[in-house]
Amino acid sequence: MNKASRLFCPALVTPKNAVVKQTEQLSRSQKLLTELGLVKSGSNGTYQIMPMAQRSVDKMIDLVQRNMLLAGGQKITLPILTPTNLWKKTGRLDGDISEFYMVRDRSGKQFLMSPTHEEAVTAMLATTSPISYRQLPLRLYQIGPKFRDELKTRFGLMRAKEFLMKDMYSFDVSEETARETYSIVSAAYDRLFKQLEVPFVKVNAATGMMGGSVSHEYHYISPVGEDTLLQCSSCGFAGNSEVLDVKPGSPVSCPSCKGSDLKEVRGVEVAHTFLLGDKYSKPLGATFLNTSGKPQSLVMGCYGIGISRVIAAALEVLSSEQELHWPRLLAPYDVCLIGPKQGSKEQPAAEVIENELLLQVGELCGQQELLHDDRKELTIGKRLLEAKRLGHPLIIVVGAKAAHQGSPKLEVHLSKGEKLELDINEALKLIADYSQHKESLLKGIFPQDTQERISDSVGHQL
């Protein structure tokens, strides 16, 4: 069990009549994250993750790992420092390099603080003893910090200079098997985004500086998104306007149903998949031995998920101006239990119920999923307000009505303002159901209506 009195959650207290200098662009969820003490702004464009948000990050990592395992992923760690000479070989230092952090070691050798690892992983494979076609496909992934010296950082964790990524790299014998790998990893991505229960759209994308032939993006729809997507109200189709080659002002019909209900929406890119071919394996000499024992270039794919960005963007989509709302699997805690106020007349009787609940709730949802707001020097109202702003999925108040002899009642607040008055067994049942639903989600079992809701919002691929 976690105690609110011990939790480091450094809320921003701004004097009421202070003039706040707005140094960064904040979206509503980022504003709440900062004000409530879940995230702190470090130096320009970097962020410090505080304990409550860290729990969400760790849950996201766990969820990603479960799905990478299903996709046949093997976890590795590549150094953050990548020699720039590898990037020279692939031509990626020829264009605009203003977004790269570069550093020299004591011998003068230059390194990139890697924004991505195509070169590093390919060079690693090029220097192993020859891989046989029998060992392929190979799907390697890592989870770690990435660096991009953005001109404009925005919306906190959503576009930061230092951010957490999951990046997977796949290696196949041919374009055909690479496409199979692409479908398998894409299926794992689809599953992951369904588990997060935030409506998403998947669109064909431009391959850009990454290169390659096929690419898809996963987007959350939000006004703060930096991409323009076109979504068809009739058939659900969605595409990136970059790819659709839409001229501003000219009418377009839906490429899928030919209808004219295409609407512009803003998307936050939260994941991206690429079929890369031999763009990296050829210049870096990463080969395998084919069935005739001859070396042949590996056919690659790469697959990224912005761990910190998914959390930030999901919060932006789900939250209101006043309250955070979390994807169920990413909420820092499942349950927040608020005990009676110190010195109130209900305190002695309510505390008996409180202590019983602490044990039983902890057993049902797991001790680590229970936050006990034990700051009894504060009123219930003040603590409840904070708990609602933090967006705990289930808030249980053990107040005056819990002290009723015979029929003690608990106030249970669900996210989005729903409020119930339940007796103890009903409340425990609710918690058990919630934990059960989480378990099902983790196993990839979605209720029928979720499937429909999700498929509605998933765009056809071009």
Add this chain to the structure above:
Amino acid sequence: MNKASRLFCPALVTPKNAVVKQTEQLSRSQKLLTELGLVKSGSNGTYQIMPMAQRSVDKMIDLVQRNMLLAGGQKITLPILTPTNLWKKTGRLDGDISEFYMVRDRSGKQFLMSPTHEEAVTAMLATTSPISYRQLPLRLYQIGPKFRDELKTRFGLMRAKEFLMKDMYSFDVSEETARETYSIVSAAYDRLFKQLEVPFVKVNAATGMMGGSVSHEYHYISPVGEDTLLQCSSCGFAGNSEVLDVKPGSPVSCPSCKGSDLKEVRGVEVAHTFLLGDKYSKPLGATFLNTSGKPQSLVMGCYGIGISRVIAAALEVLSSEQELHWPRLLAPYDVCLIGPKQGSKEQPAAEVIENELLLQVGELCGQQELLHDDRKELTIGKRLLEAKRLGHPLIIVVGAKAAHQGSPKLEVHLSKGEKLELDINEALKLIADYSQHKESLLKGIFPQDTQERISDSVGHQL
């Protein structure tokens, strides 16, 4: 279950008469890790962690987190990029800065790729709204990469330029309560090192560039260690020669038992604890509000564990020239199951046993803890040799004797060369016992003899 045929484990194959250019100093375990494909050398002084070693890293992280939780730790993430101006304030840029990686962003602002985070975490606390004495003590930790541009990298992961650390920072109201925190975190460290089952010594240490008043180091004893320790054969006392102020050649008596059996041994520092006082909080202005509501400097401690170094050093202590041996809780897999050779006459009957075992073993130790060596095109002998070199704690061979009608037998190889011939139930019992022992270790339950063995090797504190 994991299949050896799919596992990416890029072994170094060196032609027999090749002259290998020795570009780095390798200890025996690091040589094995590299040859067997668990770790690959990246650019000078950086390392790539391959899937099998990554499993060990993830287990170490899990173990560290369990113990940090017991010590009241709250997990956070601080950026890798720390503005150098913070380090100027504490004076840590005044001395030798040749080991620091420094980088400038597009605006010219300079950052350190942090080798440690005292400045960053203290500055973070200095910029929160005032902390009350009621919220203290506070113990914040993180797990992430650290950077040090070493003049001499050595022994692979043991001294690398980029390495994985757990660093905790504690904040207290007074020197007295800071000492309490120090004992609590130290107790968690002692527990962790007992759980690893590698003999360790704990010695008083110099505070060095870190500053502060009290400091201890945890060492593994190994000829490749870079520190000189003095250990008393009579009473077990151990100290760092730096601290003991020993003059070369002059006889010393044991500070504890006054005996003359002090022997020099080499130690690998795997963890370090410091009581820092206000060395960082004062210059950076990190205060709390005391009982009179007045701001007062926080009293700090810091506590590091080299995640990647512990694994490397433990392997160095436990392994032989030919075979890796892992701490039980860090072995990549608990069980390796080797099936019959393709086309052998025992294959059909042995495969029946093999399939039954795959199910039952997976259930006993967990599917992820079972490595199935399914490369049936290779002889059992070749696969067994590799399994022994990789140091899997339990290797089960389903060979010719498993095909015996009526009384099938399995060959079970334990680490350090012990070999048993067991029937199926006996083998399953062995695996169940092994898993049970691991569970106890994780809970911090040590058998009586382990406690004695450990206390023998733990030096008294000066």
